[in-house]
Amino acid sequence: MSGIAEHIVLATIAGGDLAAINFEGQALSWSALSDAIAGLSSLLGQSGLGDESIIGLLGRNRPEQLTGFISILGAARGCLLINAIRPVNMIAEEVVSLDLGCLLGSHADLSPEVVAAAKAVGCMVVAVTVSRGTVSFETILKRSCKVFRTRKPGVLIEIQTSGTTGVPKRIPIAERTLQSSLRDGVRSAKGTVDHFELKPQTSPTLMFGPLVHTAGTFNTLMSVFEVRPIVLFEKFDAELYRQALVKYRPKFAALPPTAIKMMVDSDATRDDFSSVKAVRAGTAPLSVELQLAFEEKFGVAVLTTYGATEFMGVVTSWSLEDHGLFSDRKRGSVGRATKGAQIRIVDTITGKPVPSGEQGILEAKLQRIDDSKEWIRTTDLARLDDDGFLYIIGRADDAIIRGGFKVMAGKVADVLKLYPGVYEAIVLGVQDERLGEVPVAVIETYPGVRLDESAIKSFSKEKLTPYEVPVRFHQIERLPRTVSDKISRPEVRKFLESLADEQCMAKSLRSQ
The missing domain is CATH 3.30.300.30 (ANL, C-terminal domain)
Incomplete structure (x- = not known):
């Protein structure tokens, strides 16, 4: 059993009968997740799909898909995430092209067109159902293909980039990268925690980031890693989010800029955010004006971060301590390099490092990627100041020469x-x-x-x-x-x- 699979199983045991997932007033326990992992592992084993297999998952933000994702990884298989929130014909075409041995999805997402596409390539189809606090798996199409997609050594997840600037690319995420990102992601108010106990947490993750995107994938794994309950939303809604803040009283929250703007424009109050120590903001640039408006309205520090799908985690971030010391002087920065990350700015033409304060292309070395052996070039224009704070100027291809x-x-x-x-x-x-x-x-x-x-x-x-x-x-x-x-x-x-x-x-x- 892989390291992450073992950790997921141990987390479900540690959580026991406590709620692991809450969705629209319905709760699913950690014990139910443990049973689901065992059930899926048995079903896949009987079908002849071993640990080297990678299971396709039609993902969206509902309990069936979230439990499917956790169960696949807990059963020590790889997971290939497929965006289910698209036209059926597009999903069917993708299923045909992927050569999967098994496709997992909810009954609602396993449309006749998708099942027909799977049948055409001999792919096994499994439907997942969540009902009355239990998870069940049903084989609705047996596998007939003898050759099917397997994961490359060390790879745990295949995920698509967001497609913000072009056609989405499917990239492999190594297990060691995920393990390192999860360890570095365990944080207190002051920053990274080096050691922690595997015990149930009370402060939940309010999750609305799409499961099929890095933010949702990472937040799900991070929550399981910490034995932290997940309050799941299909999509962001300012009023529903406000109600969840009041009901569950989380200590930390993660909000992208669009959600931050919606909360600033909403009727939410400081009292609604009274339990929140800090909000982490990533996935897209956050303007200084919007950050100030949020902090002034709710009295909560906004800690900006910078990362990318390929990094499977953040590269720079703010801590509450840094916010207290530098927020007035470093507005607009996305923080300093996180543990295990090195960053530098290089000349756009020569590729040589530039002095602090000068603009160039951002590069990063990450311990979780390749033991910090190679500098990874991004497409972002940036600068570093003398204190190591990073400022993203924009994408290199974002500049318009007028x-x-x-x-x-x-x-x-x-x-x-x-x-x-x-x-x-x-x-x-x-x-x-x-x-x-x-x-x-x-x-x-x-x-x-x-x-x-x-x-x-x-x-x-x-x-x-x-x-x-x-x-x-x-x-x-x-x-x-x-x-x-x-x-x-x-x-x-x-x-x-x-x-x-x-x-x-x-x-x-x-x-x-």
Whole structure:
């Protein structure tokens, strides 16, 4: 049995009859998870799928999928996560391409099209059901393929990147990487804890990050690792989250910037957040203005972090101690290197390290990846100060060169989000015959809000240098998003291209 599998089993034993998962008022105990692991392990063993197999899981944020994920890893198998929140035809096409020996999902997600796709490639199909505090597995299609996908040595999970900037890539996550990330993730208010006891925790994880994304995957494993109960949400809802804060009184919370903004704009109060010592914010850049607004409204420190899917954990973060000492002077930083991580900034052309304070490309060495043997280059522009605090300037491919002037699209979008009625915004560069590229903004407003383009343009001119001001502002009902709730740049670009095509068509018709 692998290290993580053994730890999961021991955690379920330690938790006993206490609640492990709470979902819409229904609870599932750690003992029920223990029984589920044993049941799935027996079923897979009888089918001839050994420890080398990797099990596909149709993932979404419901008890069936969460218990399936924990059971697969607890049964010492690898897990390949498949996003179930997509059109059925897309899921069926992916199932055909994966060559899986077994596919696990809820009855609702195992549609006739998906089962037919599995049957076409000889894949075993298992349905998981959670009812009245118990978990059961039912084989609805036996395996007929003799050759099937196995995991590479050391790999535990295959997960897709968010697809924020392009087509999602499926990447393998090694067990040793996960083990190290989980150990480093055990934290107190002051920072990393080197040793801890395997005993049930009372403060729960309020989890709404998608299971099929790094945040959800890691939070699930971290909670099991600490024997910490999970309060599960299908998606983020400000009022339901406020109610959970009051009911469960967690000590720490994890909120991405979009959720932080929704809580700032909600009716939640300081009393609702009274149990929370700190909020950890990651997955996307957080503007200083939004961080200050949250801290002023709720009186809770926001500890920003930086990481990536490939790192399976954070690379830099703030501690409460650092927040108390440096928050006024280091606003905008994503913290200092975490335990087992080294970071540096290198010149974008030569690749040589630059002095502190200078901008360049961020690189990291991680003990959990390869014992810190190689520098891993990111696509992020950043700088380090003399105290080791990291500042992310933006993506290297986020820069728009407008007539020779560099426009950082993320900075412009952060300014637009300060305008009343704006919920979210993204700025992209579009081709221009005279200037090469120009910034164009696409804005999602709150329901019922209609923007005055001249007014928001005047606002932008007050906050930005002239070359940073977008040449056009497009309002959209809802920005396209990835499974991790990040704005999908490729889809926004398609939207802008469709507008350009329509304008060209109209111009052509007028000239006829």
